[in-house]
Amino acid sequence: MFFSIEPGGDVPIYEQIVRQVKLAVADGVLVGGQMVPSVRQLAGELAINPNTIARAYQQLQADLVLEPLRGRGMIVRRDSLARCTKARNSLVGDAVRRALADALGGGMTPEALRELFEAELHRQAESVNANGSNP
Incomplete structure (x- = not known):
């Protein structure tokens, strides 16, 4: 491991x-x-x-x-x-909340955040699919 x-x-x-x-x-x-x-x-x-x-x-x-x-x-x-999946989802949720708070507090618009999120999600998903693992 x-x-x-x-x-x-x-x-x-x-x-x-x-x-x-x-x-x-x-x-x-x-x-x-x-x-x-x-x-x-x-x-x-x-x-x-x-x-x-x-x-x-x-x-x-x-x-x-x-x-x-x-x-x-x-x-x-x-x-x-099930416990570990719940813990993972909680950790990711916390990270997303912090990132959103930082971005919105820094003046980004919800539209700009949505575009950034969608672009990065697409890039990460392609990377995972191409490599068969996490980026």
């Missing part, structure tokens, strides 16, 4: 991991019953303190996304897809 971590970003690293695991489940990259990397393995790959990974995994357990598999590690819960 690939993680994109921004150490100096506004979002704490553990929360970035939580979000990315939820997005991966919602997108079908991670499926119910699939093992996730161990704390030690992921900490080594990302050059992050193992306690940060452990905190993310604890949060994912509390959010009913991961569950421990006795003696083997952590797996994605088989019933986590």
Whole structure:
């Protein structure tokens, strides 16, 4: 599994991991019953303190996304897809609300926003269709 971590970003690293695991489940990259990397393995790959990974995994357990598999590690819960899809939709909705507030507050008209949105949506959809993955 690939993680994109921004150490100096506004979002704490553990929360970035939580979000990315939820997005991966919602997108079908991670499926119910699939093992996730161990704390030690992921900490080594990302050059992050193992306690940060452990905190993310604890949060994912509390959010009913991961569950421990006795003696083997952590797996994605088989019933986590709906929760992760809802979380993804919430994250995207929050980002859209922030972008709209910034644009309207900066003087863009609803018509200009609509044109920009439609053009970017078309570009992104073409990119996904051409690559078979996210841009």
